[in-house]
Amino acid sequence: MKIGSKELSQDIIIIGAGIIGLSIAYHLLQRDPKLSITVLEKDTLLGLGxxxxxTGGINYQFRSPQLRRLSLLSREFFQTFDSVFNAPSWYKEKGYLMLVSEEELWDQLQRAAEQAVAEGIPVKIFSRQELIENFPYLHREGFGGGSLCAWDAYADPYAVQAELYSAVRRKGAExxxxxxxxxxIKNGDTIQGVEIKGEEISCGLVVNAAGxxxxHVAAMAGISLPVQPYRRQVYVCTNPKDVPKANPTIVDLASGFYMHQEASGKTVLLGGTDRETWPGLADMVDKSAAEKFFLAAMDTIPSVINVKxxxxxxxxxxQTPDFHPILGYAPGLSGLFLANxxxxxxxxxxPAAGQIAADLILTGSTELIDVELFHPQRFFGNIQEPFLML
Ligand SMILES: Cc1cc2nc3c(=O)[nH]c(=O)nc-3n(C[C@H](O)[C@H](O)[C@H](O)COP(=O)(O)OP(=O)(O)OC[C@H]3O[C@@H](n4cnc5c(N)ncnc54)[C@H](O)[C@@H]3O)c2cc1C
Known part of the structure; x- marks a missing residue:
């Protein structure tokens, strides 16, 4: 499709039609339907990023209060999605069971659970004995305790992305x-537009939502943004025989291993022990990693030995160095907003990122969260307050 003359000057150009770019477009248009917004996507189809x-996991059990707050701000969107969009997101509150073996992590888990409960989030602590009684398929010697949050959920990422895509187009975005x-396109310290295929489009604001x-996109503005891409490998397997249907997602906080059971209860997604990979955009499958992966997986769920x-x-x-997102205007520039x-x-x-970005772009501030904590400036020598880790 040729970009028509109508689009050659826009209020806002969003780079990237992933969930972040589309959520920002959606929330901006909810607030101001008159905005002219164009979303530019390098891939030929939706959902390739x-x-x-x-995996579609939604959870509230972060050690960081800022990340819990983002989950809380997103909750209503997921809960009301089916009626608002008149389409299924397959949202289901199935819980996440977080497991710990080390004493230090156990202390952190309990502290995070106490804080979450004080915020109204239903997190339940499980002693080692309670784990053995309630989740007999877990490695008996493996864990000192765990926590389960009944609000932790699953929704289908592609279904949500596709409905946001349709909704922003209905609301007038291209x-x-x-x-x-x-x-x-830079004029002094101002970003004034973008170039695609030799064609320039001017605009009042560019949003970097390039995942x-x-x-790479920030470098086009001369900014060195500390967001690094890491490859994550996922193993699709049959459900371990002793794991019941509608099981919570299991996460071993020390190793990063997780098991997400798909809705049918017949298959699971296993992953998460590849934290040591180096940054890069190459996404080829590395089957040589499988043996080490499955051995580690059996440390959590021994019956993984028999899955297909x-x-x-x-x-x-x-990923950012502090595992928290970047939401705010690019330091030292006007006309470039970062949501990365x-x-x-x-x-x-x-959903929270879309609401916060819409507030910041339309009014210059937000009451939803202390947004200074997400400001890109924290990586450029002006850290306001240290983050708690995940
Ligand atoms: C295996 C795996 C499991 C995950 N599980 C979970 C989970 O359970 N829960 C959860 O919350 N998150 C999970 N995540 C993370 C989540 O998928 C990402 O944080 C999220 O999708 C990022 O959305 P995005 O819109 O920023 O990126 P993307 O979806 O990648 O969208 C960015 C888009 O920008 C486009 N783009 C890039 N450069 C340009 C350019 N120059 N011009 C035009 N377009 C451009 C890309 O093509 C891409 O489509 C998981 C990620 C992986 C890999």
Missing amino acids: STGKC VFFDREVTKL PYAA WLRTYTGICE GFSGHGFMHA
Whole structure:
């Protein structure tokens, strides 16, 4: 599709039609339907980026209060999605069981649970004995305790992304595929537009929502953004025989291992022990990692030894050094807004990111959260307050 003359000057251009770019477009248009917004996507189809590879997990059990707040701000969106969009997101509150073996992590888990409960989030602590009684398929010697949050949930990332895509188009935004932004047009300290395929589009504001490519896009404005892409490998397997249907997602906080059971109860997604991979955008499957992975998986759920390994895929996660997202205007520039680095939580936090970005773009401030904590400036020598880790 040729970009028509109507789009050659826009209020806002969003780079990236992933869940973050579409959520920002959606929340902006909810607030101001008159805005002219164009979303430019380099891929030829929806859902080829990180969002399409996402497991769809939604959780509240962060040690960081800022991340819990993002989950809380996103809750209503997921709960009301089916009626608002008149389409299923397959949202289901199935719980996450977080497991710990080390004393230090156990202390942190209990502290986070206490804080979450004080915020109204229903987190229940499980002693080692309670784990053995309630989850007999877990490695008996493996864990000192755990916590379960009944609000932790699943929704289908592609279903949510596709409905947001339709909704923003209904609200008047243009979304173009096969349109890679190759240059940001800069005049002094102001970003005034983008270039795609040799064509310039001017605008009042560019939003960088390029997911794993965020640093690449920021570099076009001369900014060195500390968002690094990491490959994550997912093993699709048959459900371990002793794990019941409608099981919570299991996460071993020390190793990063997780098991997400799919809705049918027949298959599971296993992953998460590949934290040591190096940054890069290559997303080829590395089958040589499988042996080490399955051995580690059996440390959590011994019956994984008998599952049938059906297939493997990879996706790219975009990570900041403190595992917290970047939301705010690019330091030292006007006309460029950054919504990047969701560090493995971009799906569950996309509704909050959209609301916060809309507030900041339309009014210059937000009362939803202390947004200074997400400001990119924290990586440029002006850290206001240290983050608690995940
Ligand atoms: C295996 C895996 C499991 C995950 N599980 C979860 C989970 O359970 N829960 C959760 O919350 N999160 C999860 N995540 C993380 C989540 O998927 C991401 O945080 C989220 O999808 C990021 O959304 P995004 O819109 O920023 O990125 P994307 O979906 O990647 O969208 C960015 C888009 O920008 C486009 N783009 C890039 N550069 C340009 C350019 N120059 N011009 C035009 N377009 C461009 C890309 O093509 C892409 O489509 C997981 C990630 C992976 C890989």
